[in-house]
Amino acid sequence: MRIRFFLITVIMTLTVFVANAQHTIRIIVQDKTNKELLSGVTISLKGDDQKVTSTDGKGFATLKNLPGGYDTIVVSYVGYKPLEQVFQLPDTIVHSILLETDARTLNDVVVVASTRGNDRIENATTKVEVLGQEDMNEESTLKPGNIASILGDVSGVQIQQSSATTGNANVRIQGLDGRYTQILRDGMPLYGGYSGGFGILSIPPLDLKQVELIKGSSSTLYGGGAIGGLVNMISRKPTSAPEASFLVNQTSLKETNINAYYAQRWKKVGFTFFGGQTFQKEVDVNKDGFSDVPNTNSTVIHPTVFFYPSDRSFISLGWSGSFEKRLGGDMLALSGKADASHPYFEKNNLNRNIITLLSESRLDNSFVLTVKGSFSNFKREESTNTYLFNGRQKNYYAELSIFKRTRKHNIVAGINTTGDEFAPAEETPVPVGSFSNNVLGAFLQDTWRLFSGTKLETGLRLDHHNQYGNFLLPRIALFQQINKHWGARAGYGMGYITPNPLTPQTRDYTIYQLQPIAAGVKAERSYSGNLEVNYKTEIGTDGSILINQAFFITQIKDPVIGTEDQAGMVYFNNEAKPLLTKGFDTYVQMHVANWEFYVGYTYTQAIRQYLPENQFVLYTPKNRAAATLVYDVAGNWRVGLEASYNGYQHREDYSKTPEYLFMAMMAEKKFGPKWSLVLNCENLLDERQSRHESLYTGPVTDPYFKTLWGPIDGRAVNLCLRFQPFARN
Incomplete structure (x- = not known):
């Protein structure tokens, strides 16, 4: 009896163990059309959001800890139709899943x-x-x-x-x-x-x-x-199939562009290469004797090498070189006929070299370690008929971060350091002198899936600036999927920016006008909020529409404002009251059959509260709209029309500029998948600021150029030939 009881106990224990055994499913996911292996595909157990994984660089994934019996696996990926498949466990086969592209979601971003x-x-x-x-x-x-x-x-x-x-x-x-x-x-x-x-x-x-x-x-x-x-x-990355594009472009404004791109990945290494050359002759569009389009000779080279030590990691090392010469001013001076009556010119020689390193390792399907860094060396030689200046700026950035995905949380944490260093050449000293900025920061962000369709994102950043001290920046954002069609967002965040006399202004000043930041000038701090709602639905079998309505407000405390004195020198100081901008933004995106449509409208009220009157921010339109309409004719022709409206703006004397409408039209003829010819016309209505006012005041020998509020280059037509040798239908 004891032996029988023992055997019965063992059998029952084994039965319970087998019934509760945890099993594994192994899957390889490919594109149904070209059999390309798909990485990053989400695979989950239907009805259990704790059982989820994603495919690696070879399209392979393992879903573990599954109960025995029949279970349904859900396979989903952006641009493809979701797929459900039933498995009987235990299972020892490596299953091949083929995903079919979905026209309705192919453009999901x-x-x-x-x-x-x-x-x-x-x-x-x-x-x-x-x-x-x-x-x-x-x-x-x-x-x-x-x-x-x-x-x-x-x-x-x-x-x-x-x-x-x-x-x-x-x-x-x-x-x-x-x-x-x-x-x-x-x-x-x-x-x-x-x-x-x-x-x-x-x-x-x-x-x-x-x-x-x-x-x-x-x-x-x-x-x-x-x-x-x-x-x-975001830079492009190589794929297993070679990719190339070559184009030649010519415009009616005497501009020629020659660009080339090539990329390919093999098992352990890959690369991308871009090379571009631009030749632009000077053009005086409004015939006032000064160039509206500068003479430009520009070369851009950007090779990047990718290494793949494993299926879960990659390292990229890139260099980008940009070399440019720009020459503008009096047309007679530019043609070599400068004299005492026509001396004015401005010449810029620009050299920018950037080195970037990016490394990403997926330690498992839910944990990613990222290391990246960059170094940029920018050199500018500026000369006019009255002065000469040489200077350089170095920028660096380094970051170590982790990304962890759990059942309810996406967590990002890391540290980074960034800085810049400006130095004029010894032979061309300037009032701002040499200076540098260095920041050490740490950040933590958690995107918490509270409930089905609800995400709460909280973030905190702590920065230490070598001159302006510590900055604590909290942020919170909420997304609510109300139902299949409706969603809503709300957010609040803080920011800061430290004073820098060389940051871009509404109009350019010469380097000799800019004065150094005085002692006691504080960093600007911002407080921003947003609220929005969006609606998305499908139209027929291959169409969709997205409507977004957003409201925004930003207050900047202690704004740093540059003021030009009677001698032309520009000084920077904090204002006692804030700068405020608020408004709303509306846009609609629609795709129906062969039609694509976008329209957006933005209302902005920007207020300088530190002024007793005329508080509006100069050269900022309250009303701005943009729209595009594109029609694809059976894959052989593609035609498009775009337009943008800019409402009136206020000048320095508080007068209003005219409102204007900017329009463009394009037509593309495709000769099979590899060749295409594009004809494009920018600024169809030939809207130009010079149609309403002169672009400069003062004598020709010493012109003072006005602040620009509209286009000055006028109507332009370009014809572009593109060749993609590896393109397929």
Whole structure:
């Protein structure tokens, strides 16, 4: 009896053990059409959000700790139709899953700027507008030399040219000056201070995967400088299939562009290469004797090498060189006929060298370690008929961060250090002298999935500046998915920016006018809030519409304002009362069959509360709108129309500028998958500031150029030929 009882006990124990055994499913995921291995695919057990994993660099994933019997696995990936498959466990087979592309979600965008967790754009806690790969490819045939034009197509973003002779420009968001916008490349600040005005002019769209724009404060991950907003440019990465694009572009404004891109990845190594050349002759559009488009010779080279030590890690090492000569001024002086009556010119020789390092290791499917750093050396030689200046600026950035995904939390934590150093050449001393800024920061951000459809994101950053002390920056954001169609966001954040006499201004001053920051001038601090609601639904079988309505407000305490005295010297001091900007932003995106449509409107009320009257911020339109309409004809033709409206702005004398409408039209003819020809016309209505007023005052020998509030280069037509040798239907 004892032996029988013992055997029965053992059998029952084994039965219970087997019934509760934990099993494993192994899966390889591929694209159904081209059999490409897909990494980052989400695989989960249906009905249990604790059982989730993702595929590695070879498309392989293991889902562990599963109970026995029949279970349903859900496979989902951006741009593909979700798939459910039933498995019987235990199971020892490596299953092959083929995902089919989904036209309705193929254009869904994944963002990394706000969370670093690759969230879908409509589910992110922070409002992010993304110009994706298709936008970059299209813009590379319309304005191949830089991305300034496409950024200006987004409502609420104003690209303001600050110099008529050099073409300098800065990015203004939500009515704030360009110094309140942080410009990043792959999450690293490379363009600021002395080099900031030429930053966006030297980045060709063909070299980018996508551009992410955050309107409003985003200080936790990237520092306090993102007060008005953030622009993060994401570089392209190689894929297993070779990718190449070559284009030649010619414009009616005497500009020629030649750009080339090539990328490929093998098992353990890969690379990307971009090379671009721009030749621009000087053009006097309004026939006033001065160039409205400077003579420009620009070369950009950007090779990057990628190493893949394992399926879960990669290292990239890149160098970017930008070499540019710009010459503007009196047309007679530029043609070599300078004399006492026509002496004025301004010449800039620019050299920018950037080295970047990025390393990412997935220690498991939910833990990522990232190390990245950059070093930039910018040198500018500036000469006019009255002065000469040589100077350089060095920028550095280094960061160590971790990303941890749990059932309820996405946690980002890290430390970084950033700094810049400006130094004039010994033979050309200037009033600001040499100076440097160094910041050491630590940050922590948690995106907490409170309930189904509810995310709460909290962040805290602590920075120590070598001159201005410590800054504690809290941030909180909430996203609520109300139902299948409706969602809402709300957020609050703080930021800061330290005084720098060389940050871009509304108009350019000479380096000899700028005075050093006086003792006692404090850093600017900001307090920003936003509230928004969005609606998204499908239209038919292959269409969708997204409507977003957002409200924003930002207050900047102790704003640092530059004031020009009677001698022309510019001094910087804090104002006693704050700068305030508030308003709302509305946009609609729609895709139906072969049609794509976007319209956006931004109302901005920017107020200088430190003034007793005329408190409006100069050269800031209250009303701004932008719209695009694109039609794809059976994959052979693509035509588009875009327009932007700018309401009146206030000049220095408080008079109002005219409002104006900027329009453009393009047509693309595709000759199979490899060749295409694009005809584009910018500024169809030939809107120019010079149609309403002279661009300068004073004598021809010593002109004083007015602040720019509108385009000055007039109508332009360009024809671009593109060849993609590895493209497929």
